[in-house]
Structures are given as structure tokens and as C-alpha cells.
Amino acid sequence: MEIDNDEELYGAGFPLIEKLKLLAEWAPLIAQLQAIGSAASPHEQAVAVVKTAQWAAGKSMNTLDDEALKHVEAVLRTPEGKAMFNWAYGKLFGGAA
Numbered sequence: 001m002e003i004d005n006d007e008e009l010y011g012a013g014f015p016l017i018e019k020l021k022l023l024a025e026w027a028p029l030i031a032q033l034q035a036i037g038s039a040a041s042p043h044e045q046a047v048a049v050v051k052t053a054q055w056a057a058g059k060s061m062n063t064l065d066d067e068a069l070k071h072v073e074a075v076l077r078t079p080e081g082k083a084m085f086n087w088a089y090g091k092l093f094g095g096a097a
Helices: 006-010 014-028 028-037 042-056 064-077 078-094
Strands: none
Touching: 014 078, 028 042, 042 078, 064 078
């Protein structure tokens, strides 16, 4: 399906009530993004990114991404997962996380 009108594609032509519903539905994403920005360390940022991805994945009908992200978060929260993340971060960005 090809849409020629950008207003339709991005919802600019939606009625006001539909715009408000869309805003209310996606508002939690703003809080998730704030958590990423306010994380104290790269590891905490990574956990916040995974939690944000979990929230977004929950919007789909596919459960595979939900389950995979749940496991990624669980691994990152273990001491071994944190150590692995810090090791990878150090290798990629040349320093401790």
C-alpha cells in the first residue's frame, strides 16, 4: 500500500481525538527515554534501552521479541552479565564502562 500524502502517513491529518489517543498510547515512551538519558553508567543505560525495547516490543503481536528481550534484561542484571557488558564496552569504546 503506497501513500502519496505525507500527512496521512505520519498522522498529521488525523482528527484531534485520534491524535490525543495516539499521544496517550505512546506517552510512556517519553519516560523510558528519560530513563536512558539519566542513567548513571553505560551499563544502566543498556538496561534502560532493553526495557524501552521491551515496552515497544509489547506493542507488536509477536511474542518472540518480548521473550528474547526479557532474557537479555535478565542476563544484563546478573553480575556476570554486567561484567560481560563492561568488557564488551571497554573493547568497543576503549575504556571501562
